[in-house]
Amino acid sequence: QKEVEQNSGPLSVPEGAIASLNCTYSDRGSQSFFWYRQYSGKSPELIMSIYSNGDKEDGRFTAQLNKASQYVSLLIRDSQPSDSATYLCAVKPTSGTYKYIFGTGTRLKVLA
Amino acid sequence: EPEVTQTPSHQVTQMGQEVILRCVPISNHLYFYWYRQILGQKVEFLVSFYNNEISEKSEIFDDQFSVERPDGSNFTLKIRSTKLEDSAMYFCASRERGGPDTQYFGPGTRLTVL
Numbered sequence: 470q471k472e473v474e475q476n477s478g479p480l481s482v483p484e485g486a487i488a489s490l491n492c493t494y495s496d497r498g499s500q501s502f503f504w505y506r507q508y509s510g511k512s513p514e515l516i517m518s519i520y521s522n523g524d525k526e527d528g529r530f531t532a533q534l535n536k537a538s539q540y541v542s543l544l545i546r547d548s549q550p551s552d553s554a555t556y557l558c559a560v561k562p563t564s565g566t567y568k569y570i571f572g573t574g575t576r577l578k579v580l581a
Numbered sequence: 582e583p584e585v586t587q588t589p590s591h592q593v594t595q596m597g598q599e600v601i602l603r604c605v606p607i608s609n610h611l612y613f614y615w616y617r618q619i620l621g622q623k624v625e626f627l628v629s630f631y632n633n634e635i636s637e638k639s640e641i642f643d644d645q646f647s648v649e650r651p652d653g654s655n656f657t658l659k660i661r662s663t664k665l666e667d668s669a670m671y672f673c674a675s676r677e678r679g680g681p682d683t684q685y686f687g688p689g690t691r692l693t694v695l
Contacts, residue, residue: 501682512672512686513624561682567612567629567637569684
């Protein structure tokens with residue numbers, strides 16, 4: 470059974486701090502990794518995708534991938550109260566499948 | 582910016598009734614998906630659809646469920662004989678053929694089965 474694991478939180482950080490969100494996955498052959506943000510009652514909204522080992526930066530967001538450790542993380546710099554949401558890690562397992570497997574999400578609370 | 586749309590936003594039905602959830606994927610996308618999210622739980626894959634046929638389905642997607650692309654724009658999920666446990670948010674997603682395999686999600690339909 471392919472799994473994606475996230476700490477459900479809540480993760481509380483003060484405004485302006487760096488929030489660090491982590492995700493592990495079980496399928497070693499996974500190739501594509503995604504971070505989505507989900508506000509309560511809303512649909513997942515894509516933040517970033519990452520496919521290669523290392524860091525990928527987009528504005529205040531940095532995704533980090535370590536395939537050897539089967540680990541993906543998302544850093545949010547200069548956290549804002551509007552960043553308060555649930556962050557979903559999604560993994561597309563080994564090629565040949567079309568689906569994403571989602572983690573349960575980490576709830577982030579940015580305190581003003 | 583193109584986006585996936587879904588109707589209705591909220592559907593209330595009686596147990597045992599049939600419902601059809603509708604989605605309009607992004608126009609140049611060729612892969613379509615349905616996911617569901619029971620309140621407080623993770624987003625779960627139901628089915629993927631490409632070239633007018635199901636390409637993959639989960640164990641959740643049993644004979645109670647069916648999908649269809651009745652015309653060039655709509656993509657539907659039919660749930661026959663709804664059960665209380667079908668109450669959930671249902672998300673449609675789409676992605677383009679080739680290029681990054683990023684899926685874009687619609688706003689969802691909240692299905693409430695009474």
